[in-house]
Amino acid sequence: MFGLIKTWKALSARGIMGINRRNADYVLKYNKRSLYPIVDDKIITKERAIEAGIHVPEMYGIIETEQEISKLHDIIKDHNDFVIKPAQGAGGDGILVIADRFEGRYKTVSGRIISHDEIEHQLSNILTGLYSLGGLRDRALIEYRVTPDPIFKSISYEGVPDIRIIVLMGYPVMAMLRLPTRQSNGKANLHQGAIGVGVDLATGITLRGTWLNNKITKHPDTTNAVDGVQLPNWDGFMKLAAGCYELCGLGYIGVDMVLDQDKGPLILELNARPGLNIQIANDTGLTLRTHQVEARLAELKAKGIQETPEERVKFSQELFGHVPAHD
Amino acid sequence: MRALTLHLKILIVLLVTLGVGLTAYQIFVLGIPVTADETDDLWNIDAKIEFVASPREPVKVQMFVPPLNQEFVSLNESFISNNYGVSINRVDGNRRVTWSARRAEGRETLYYRLVLTKRYSGEQTKAEGPIFRDSIPLEGPEKIAAEALLSPIRQHSADVETFISEAIKRVNNPNDDNVKLLLGGDASTENKARVIEIILSIAHVPMQRVHTIQLSDEAQTPELWLRSFNGERWLYFNPETGEQGLPEDRLVWWIGDEPLLTLEGGKSPEVTFTLSNSEMNAIRLAKLTDENTEASFLEYSLYGLPLSTQQTYQIMIVIPIGVLVILVLRNLIGIQTLGTFTPVLIALAFRETQLGFGIILFTLITALGLSLRSYLEHLKLQMLPRLSVVLTFVVVLIAVISLFSHKLGLERGLSVALFPMVILTMTIERLSITWEERGGNHAFKVGVGTIIAASLAHALMSIPELVYFVFTFPAVLLVLVGFMLAMGRYRGYRLTELFRFKAFLKD
Structure with missing residues (x-):
């Protein structure tokens, strides 16, 4: 009992945010429920992003009804590789990644050969809501396949590593690189076994990582060190993330981005309830940083100033950058 | 945000106060038992009246029954008789039942049954009584004996209370010649009460006879007590011992000098009391009491619903x-x-x-x-x-x-x-x-x-x-709501998070 109180105090002193605090002080306070569809539906997110001039993977087409499935041929005729996603899928379910064509059939990233009929069946499943939360009818999205930048080759196992930045009212607060592992089946979700690696906001250099709630320094599959890697185009990521506040209007979001080897930073999706493991990856509590941002917001509000995304990025980088090096 | 927090706090305080207040009201004012296992003593008093009716003559039996204006609540009262008309009337703080019949013959038996409990004392009505009386005229040696007794009693007492207990003590002293004279060889309680009354009357202290029944399983006849009003409340005395204060288990059956039973058109009346004790689930008892009193506090509770509901x-x-x-x-x-x-x-x-x-x-x-x-x-x-x-x-x-x-x-x-x-x-x-x-x-x-x-x-x-x-006590739910509202703003860690984030404390 006494040990627990000690743990509580220590965590609290380091500003570690718990689920209750995240829900009460951030998600409920800054995220208007009516805006959730914007982030829950990847198609709406994408349309909003395109309008706002934010880079996203190019959309090839949408399939909304069973009749439209026959349009698939037209949609993909110019593309050798593409991705089919449910618009409201969760946890990376129902995503089909086609890497190439093979004698009238298709080849997935894992090398499996599937027929056109199988793709159509998958589309039908998506439409009936097999992968959507709550089993509601859904739409299928066919989009550009992201090819991860070669920089990640040494510290990633299959799949596409992505970068998550938590953004409070447009201010980037904390960043993490998510690396798929063999255990996560190439998916970049931490609770499925992917690694989270903290990223210094100012420089884009990776810190140590977290895997299944533990701290780690090496990728379990490749055994290469995950820290000290310089992410290219880091300022681009920061600006993308900061601009997402204007895009969706939600004040507390996790922005998931990828680094494409040709197109640079792209936004994959937004999350209205970002997880808390990012704190372990960065070895820092979120609450300390969010409080600083909130203080800044109050200060600016008193002056009646609204900062641009560039100014917000600068503020965050000055304040939260240079995370003290690990001993 | 701060206004919202204040709003929430006020709401929580309001709900909790309301919930606790209502529950406290139910427990302390209405006296609803807190657990279902709480049982109460239930006394079943049977008075059996037997007499021989005279032929060709109307019969009228009058008997005092408890006035029930004290700490006892009657749950059920019944007058069991065959072919008799029953009426009850209140006289001078007493209640009296009258059984009457035009014609009756031979041995007759009537029953009076009272079920009562000590719970839920209502408000005590303000006691009132006489504080002065005229002296009973005495003559000759009796007068002298009484006055001789009076002066040491006066010396040893400070107020009405001590005066009466001192008088009772003296009267119960068998070696006192004055007392012997006044009692005239009859040491019954009745006679002692008479002598006490005489002595008190000389000092102008009024006194009443009180006939009581003890709530116990033993067979008994009503016991005589005395009471006097001291200006604020009634003081009860045992004429045999001078003991002051009516024991909790004594029930006043009637007050005054009249006998328990009066009978017209019959002879050799006899009253026997039988008491039995049983226990009852407190809430059932409360319901029963409810039906028999005017305060219907259970009517608007969930107990007012049909049983299946x-x-x-x-x-x-x-x-x-x-x-x-x-x-x-x-x-x-x-x-x-x-x-x-x-x-x-x-x-x-x-x-x-x-x-x-x-x-x-x-x-x-x-x-x-x-x-x-x-x-x-x-x-x-x-x-x-x-x-x-x-x-x-x-x-x-x-x-x-x-x-x-x-x-x-x-x-x-x-x-x-x-x-x-x-x-x-x-x-x-x-x-x-x-x-x-x-x-x-x-x-x-x-x-x-x-x-x-x-x-x-x-x-x-x-x-x-x-x-x-x-x-x-459904008002408890309001307290629960208050707690739930408070939980709605709880920002502390969850227990499992203390383990989840343990990695932070490792180095």
């Missing part, structure tokens, strides 16, 4: 407690459960099946359902048909389990039908979605969390004392 409400009213368990488990402890209220619904189902058996059945059906679901997964069915198949399967499964357990002579197995099928189906569905999205490990954790939460909720919801308490 009451049973339903006894289940319903504890649901918030189950919900509270889930709230604490999820937000304070951090146990993951399937949905928010599924565990409460499962806990309700456990009521019928019993806990152990319920868990076994639940696990069995869910496991079989899950394996069916994963098999259907291979067939690539759409959601609605898939759910329908699972639901049908659950129904069949339940029927099979009932059939088997019946054949095996396990009657308990039949209760499985009470497991709400839709809850089971939804549990299976959600569990399998969790399985796919977050892996078998997580699904297992959630499943176990659900069972733990349901068992805990069930355990709490079936504590009879708690059910009784919430059912009797």
